[in-house]
Amino acid sequence: MSVARISKMAGWLFGCAAFAFATGAAAETNLKVFVTSQGQPGIWRTLLDQYEARNPGVKVSIELGGTTSDLQAQYLNTVLTAKDSSLDVLMLDVIRPAQFAAAGWTSPIASDMSSYLRAYAEANTVDGKVVALPAFADSMFLYYRKDLLDKYRLQPPKTWDELADAAKKVADGEKNPNLQGLSFQGKAIEGAVCTFLVPYWSQGKVVTKDGKLDFDRDAATKSLALWKGFADSGVAKKNIAEVATDDTRKEFQAGNVLFAVNWAYAWAMSQGAESAVAGKVGVARLPAVKGGEQATCLGGWEWGVSALSKNQEEAKKLVAYLSSPEVSKYVAINGSLLPTYGTLYKDTDVTKAVPWFADAQAIVETAKPRPVTPRYNEVSEAIRTTVNAVLAGATTPADGAAQIEARLKRIIR
Amino acid sequence: MTTTSTVKNGAGGATARRAFLSRWFDPDDTTLAVLLFLPAAILLGVMIVYPVSRLIYTSFLDLSLTSGLPARFAGLANFRQMPDDPVFWQATWNTVLITLITVPGSLVVGFALALLANLPFQMKWPVRLSLLIPWALPLSFAGLIFGWFFHSEYGVVNDVLNRIGLPTVIWFNSPRLAFAAICLAIIWKASSFMAMIILAGLQTIPRSLYEAADVDGAGRVRQFFEITLPLLKPTIVVALIFRTITALQTFDIPYMMTGGGPGTETATLAMYIHQNTVSFLDLGYGSALAVVMFGLSMLVTALYLRMIRSSGAAS
Numbered sequence: 001m002s003v004a005r006i007s008k009m010a011g012w013l014f015g016c017a018a019f020a021f022a023t024g025a026a027a028e029t030n031l032k033v034f035v036t037s038q039g040q041p042g043i044w045r046t047l048l049d050q051y052e053a054r055n056p057g058v059k060v061s062i063e064l065g066g067t068t069s070d071l072q073a074q075y076l077n078t079v080l081t082a083k084d085s086s087l088d089v090l091m092l093d094v095i096r097p098a099q100f101a102a103a104g105w106t107s108p109i110a111s112d113m114s115s116y117l118r119a120y121a122e123a124n125t126v127d128g129k130v131v132a133l134p135a136f137a138d139s140m141f142l143y144y145r146k147d148l149l150d151k152y153r154l155q156p157p158k159t160w161d162e163l164a165d166a167a168k169k170v171a172d173g174e175k176n177p178n179l180q181g182l183s184f185q186g187k188a189i190e191g192a193v194c195t196f197l198v199p200y201w202s203q204g205k206v207v208t209k210d211g212k213l214d215f216d217r218d219a220a221t222k223s224l225a226l227w228k229g230f231a232d233s234g235v236a237k238k239n240i241a242e243v244a245t246d247d248t249r250k251e252f253q254a255g256n257v258l259f260a261v262n263w264a265y266a267w268a269m270s271q272g273a274e275s276a277v278a279g280k281v282g283v284a285r286l287p288a289v290k291g292g293e294q295a296t297c298l299g300g301w302e303w304g305v306s307a308l309s310k311n312q313e314e315a316k317k318l319v320a321y322l323s324s325p326e327v328s329k330y331v332a333i334n335g336s337l338l339p340t341y342g343t344l345y346k347d348t349d350v351t352k353a354v355p356w357f358a359d360a361q362a363i364v365e366t367a368k369p370r371p372v373t374p375r376y377n378e379v380s381e382a383i384r385t386t387v388n389a390v391l392a393g394a395t396t397p398a399d400g401a402a403q404i405e406a407r408l409k410r411i412i413r
Numbered sequence: 414m415t416t417t418s419t420v421k422n423g424a425g426g427a428t429a430r431r432a433f434l435s436r437w438f439d440p441d442d443t444t445l446a447v448l449l450f451l452p453a454a455i456l457l458g459v460m461i462v463y464p465v466s467r468l469i470y471t472s473f474l475d476l477s478l479t480s481g482l483p484a485r486f487a488g489l490a491n492f493r494q495m496p497d498d499p500v501f502w503q504a505t506w507n508t509v510l511i512t513l514i515t516v517p518g519s520l521v522v523g524f525a526l527a528l529l530a531n532l533p534f535q536m537k538w539p540v541r542l543s544l545l546i547p548w549a550l551p552l553s554f555a556g557l558i559f560g561w562f563f564h565s566e567y568g569v570v571n572d573v574l575n576r577i578g579l580p581t582v583i584w585f586n587s588p589r590l591a592f593a594a595i596c597l598a599i600i601w602k603a604s605s606f607m608a609m610i611i612l613a614g615l616q617t618i619p620r621s622l623y624e625a626a627d628v629d630g631a632g633r634v635r636q637f638f639e640i641t642l643p644l645l646k647p648t649i650v651v652a653l654i655f656r657t658i659t660a661l662q663t664f665d666i667p668y669m670m671t672g673g674g675p676g677t678e679t680a681t682l683a684m685y686i687h688q689n690t691v692s693f694l695d696l697g698y699g700s701a702l703a704v705v706m707f708g709l710s711m712l713v714t715a716l717y718l719r720m721i722r723s724s725g726a727a728s
Contacts, residue, residue, distance in 0.1 A: 081694070
């Protein structure tokens with residue numbers, strides 16, 4: 001065989017392989033979706049399986065990363081700064097679409113936002129462009145042990161003082177050293193930002209006004225002192241500075257907590273087979289500070305399409321499905337994730353599975369968003385590390401409030 | 414006979430090849446020197462010179478991905494920001510403190526472990542394997558484990574304290590205790606590395622020196638100070654250089670154990686660089702901080718090298 005013939009054959013073979021590869025790739029689109037590990041990936045997998053069945057030629061895989069919102073953001077920051085195109089769809093905390101759009105990491109999506117709850121339509125629209133679609137709504141609620149409140153003839157508290165009194169009364173009666181009065185997030189995670197903001201807002205204060213810093217140091221001191229007071233008086237446990245969101249969920253589910261500050265996802269698990277408190281859980285609006293208004297933190301997650309994705313059209317199609325009323329209803333029933341469509345809060349299938357959702361819409365609609373700025377990560381860091389330091393006893397509430405103010409002044413100018 | 418002929422053939426082949434090569438390629442000494450040096454220079458350029466110059470270049474830029482603005486030359490602005498940044502000072506101080514505590518700490522513990530491993534055991538491998546395990550464990554995993562150990566509720570440390578009648582300690586609530594826990598974890602992790610290097614050094618000391626010392630009637634302690642320690646000096650300095658530089662770059666263990674908490678009380682410089690670049694996407698300031706850390710590492714290495722040179726001159 002001559003050299004020319006061999007090279008000709010090799011070229012032919014190579015051409016065949018390339019052709020096979022190219023046609024194979026055209027026949028199947030592989031999409032990779034980044035899902036937060038606490039966002040109940042199992043439920044999304046089921047929905048993605050259905051999507052694959054309906055769309056032959058599309059395969060969707062899930063990538064998980066990070067156990068907290070800030071770790072996930074760090075992961076995505078690294079991937080996207082490196083211009084990695086492997087992720088097509090990104091599940092983003094409600095605080096991030098603005099920031100990701102500013103960095104040019106998400107593609108605009110053509111969508112009518114009028115059927116979504118207003119807060120989510122706003123959170124996902126930046127400079128008139130829709131940058132992501134809502135996955136599920138959320139806000140912080142007060143979970144409580146209905147059985148124990150009934151036993152001591154107590155009503156769900158409307159103020160934090162009432163909560164402390166109720167916790168004391170139940171603790172005195174139960175004499176159970178394992179029962180905590182209140183569990184909330186004191187670890188330096190994103191949840192601790194809400195921990196700080198809830199009583200701060202309750203005093204009628206805001207952090208930013210028209211994009212400018214409008215910080216009230218006295219209200220901040222009172223907010224930090226309120227939480228520290230819970231730890232000092234024994235309403236919350238002494239190591240509250242170690243507690244993250246899912247720690248609160250687990251301890252409540254194990255029956256060791258009377259009141260818990262948590263997001264909607266904790267409901268489904270508290271009613272599950274492994275829960276010690278199934279059927280004994282009540283959910284209410286978060287209490288107010290004395291003389292203030294009840295306030296809560298707006299949460300929720302969104303679906304963004306990575307600007308680096310090589311499958312823009314398919315990814316946008318998938319995002320539209322994941323954000324559809326059908327999916328919103330499914331995750332409400334199966335994962336107790338709050339719907340992003342107002343109409344679903346009255347849906348009988350939903351209220352049968354999660355009865356308290358009937359009253360949740362009003363709460364979600366009045367929940368306040370955290371400060372909107374592209375430099376949100378720095379804002380968050382300044383607040384959550386200070387909350388953590390105050391709860392650990394490393395800083396006083398007054399010093400902590402001054403530190404937050406000083407740091408926010410450098411960030412929001 | 415066969416052997417000789419092979420050698421002859423081989424040598425003949427080499428000569429022929431050289432003749433063939435020299436027809437095409439016959440450099441003078443200078444060119445040859447340059448050519449031989451070239452691979453190393455390219456490697457050095459790609460692996461060290463380029464990244465470091467790029468880092469220094471970025472440190473002069475106003476480059477923040479959250480601003481949405483293109484990179485802009487900012488002169489020394491990033492460096493001028495540092496003196497007013499309390500977290501920078503805290504992180505730098507913590508880093509220096511970690512270095513000052515864990516370098517001597519791991520040297521002493523590592524030395525003791527090396528001496529132990531050097532004892533004439535019948536079975537040497539279990540001892541050496543147990544030395545190797547902490548070193549082989551990934552840093553972040555070590556941090557995770559020690560984080561669990563010191564957890565106030567589920568940790569083994571408080572369990573032991575409670576069993577002997579002492580009260581529960583919330584380690585990560587107190588900056589000092591959290592810091593102590595971190596240093597302990599680092600010493601545990603780093604000692605085995607020190608031990609291995611020192612053990613290698615110990616084994617190069619000829620046994621005959623000790624035998625001679627025995628004959629002269631020198632005791633064990635005297636042997637240690639007159640033979641072991643002086644002969645180990647170069648080994649110890651090398652181990653110290655490695656350990657000090659890694660101590661200055663401490664990241665994983667405190668990151669996993671405390672995340673820098675409570676507040677920012679246990680944050681290190683490397684963690685602060687990570688935070689500015691990865692979380693805040695402020696690549697300019699992050700790079701400037703990294704330049705400072707790089708300078709610190711260079712300074713320390715230079716000091717050690719000077720120490721070696723002076724000790725070499727003395728002996």
